[in-house]
Amino acid sequence: MTAGYLLFLLTGRIFGAELRGAVEIMPWRQARRVPLSYSYVEGLIDYRGVIYPVFNLFQRLSLKPLEPIGFIAEGPAQPAAPQSIILLEENKMLFGITVDSVVKMAKIDELSPVPQQTRGLDPQYIKGMAYDDNQEIIILDFERLLFHAG
Amino acid sequence: MILSLDGEGYAIPIDRVAEITVPREMRRNGDLTEVFEGRVEFRGKWMPVLNLRKLFKLSGAPGSVLLIVKTGKGDIGMLVDAVTEILDTDKKPLPMPRAVLNPSLPYYHGIFRHKGNLVLLLNEDGLL
Numbered sequence: 210m211t212a213g214y215l216l217f218l219l220t221g222r223i224f225g226a227e228l229r230g231a232v233e234i235m236p237w238r239q240a241r242r243v244p245l246s247y248s249y250v251e252g253l254i255d256y257r258g259v260i261y262p263v264f265n266l267f268q269r270l271s272l273k274p275l276e277p278i279g280f281i282a283e284g285p286a287q288p289a290a291p292q293s294i295i296l297l298e299e300n301k302m303l304f305g306i307t308v309d310s311v312v313k314m315a316k317i318d319e320l321s322p323v324p325q326q327t328r329g330l331d332p333q334y335i336k337g338m339a340y341d342d343n344q345e346i347i348i349l350d351f352e353r354l355l356f357h358a359g
Numbered sequence: 360m361i362l363s364l365d366g367e368g369y370a371i372p373i374d375r376v377a378e379i380t381v382p383r384e385m386r387r388n389g390d391l392t393e394v395f396e397g398r399v400e401f402r403g404k405w406m407p408v409l410n411l412r413k414l415f416k417l418s419g420a421p422g423s424v425l426l427i428v429k430t431g432k433g434d435i436g437m438l439v440d441a442v443t444e445i446l447d448t449d450k451k452p453l454p455m456p457r458a459v460l461n462p463s464l465p466y467y468h469g470i471f472r473h474k475g476n477l478v479l480l481l482n483e484d485g486l487l
Contacts, residue, residue: 243460245414247460253459253470255477260456304456
């Protein structure tokens with residue numbers, strides 16, 4: 210079944226989020242902090258009458274920046290500060306995620322199974338893989354990633 | 360009552376606030392965890408003083424306003440940066456979105472929208 214996805218970059222990897230409801234993309238901003246929340250919660254954003262929790266996806270996925278290939282970097286690579294916040298809806302949950310940058314919208318016909326080698330990503334948070342112009346796209350399972358914690 | 364901490368607003372029901380004062384001499388005797396600064400005497404009773412900045416893992420010196428707050432577990436002192444205003448509202452607080460906090464740690468009763476900002480309503484009974 211063909212579905213629409215929003216593709217975005219995080220630490221050099223391309224991820225996709227299925228578009229099920231409203232989606233908003235905004236420049237990164239400091240959210241209203243919530244002390245004693247989970248460590249990967251950046252805070253709350255009040256947008257068009259909805260209070261969205263904003264999750265730092267880099268921290269939630271415990272990602273490491275990808276090793277540069279073909280040259281020797283000076284010192285360890287640092288994660289770039291997230292540039293954008295995407296507000297999404299999945300299974301009636303409204304939430305925001307921080308990403309390095311938004312790539313594009315894409316239609317994807319069918320997801321491929323999760324490979325054995327997921328390069329440091331926990332496979333339980335991956336819904337499936339997709340390929341666009343031979344680029345690998347990791348489709349995340351946000352419900353499992355964000356709403357089944359703790 | 361709205362108080363501020365590190366530039367952001369928190370609310371506490373005014374009927375829970377027994378006194379707004381300045382920090383006074385504190386007694387430390389090592390039986391309290393590190394989020395407490397010591398004990399102060401208020402109306403003949405000694406009560407623990409919570410450093411709200413430390414509890415909330417915010418950096419900086421303890422606040423310069425001391426609140427005496429009535430909680431379900433007894434009166435406590437609470438150090439905050441400032442008391443900014445009294446908010447009179449009939450509105451119910453909005454719920455905290457899911458998946459932000461560990462559900463077993465009830466630090467907040469909810470959220471108020473106030474002057475374009477989000478103010479977190481503290482659960483004074485759940486802070487201890």
